[in-house]
Amino acid sequence: EGEISPTLESWSKLVHPHDRQVVDKALRDYLDGKTNAFEAEYRMRARTGQWVWVMSRARIVATDARGQPLRMAGTHMDITDRKEMETEILKAREDAEAANRAKSEFLANMSHEIRTPMTAIMGYADMLIHPKLSEVDRTRCLQTIRENGKLLLRIINEILDLSRVESGRMELSMEDCSPWMIVNEIMSMVKLRAREKGLKLEIRYDF
16 A cells, blocks of 8 residues: 555556456446456566466445446455466366377377288288189298288387387387388388289389
8 A cells, every 4th residue: 555556547557468358348347237346367567576366356435426436445366376276287288188189199090000011911811812822922922921910010019119108118229220121011011902902013223
């Protein structure tokens, strides 16, 4: 008391610019008789210069002869701690929802990754049933089934690695790899599907 002028203008200057619309609406609703009292949550400039969340409640305590308001009285309750807690809870909920979305996307991607080698395995297994299949083609089918089985096992291991990441027990290892072999493995997975769709698929190596 005594540090600021008890006027509407001095109070309005302390309201955060982003919250002014909320405050003006709450005050207008009260003055228009839509609410029984003025009540709003907003930020105000404190003596230190910092913004503080407050819950303001007030009513008209004096009017002129025409019934126009002359003075309001009320309270400002500091609710900064509550607002910070609400922000933390909201952020935690958003993080949890983002994690759920990431897991859903991961499962969708993994189902696609698993389906690709499984399709190759089933397709080449069906080809083995034909009695007129040559020994060379039979060996090639068995080799493709074996390669895709190894790929499927690797995918499963990678899924298990994800659980190790979440538990903090993930270990990385450096391994040599052959791009030529990787391309051939991919070719064996998608070649049968391409053939079923009538598509020509071939690889050209430039050394």
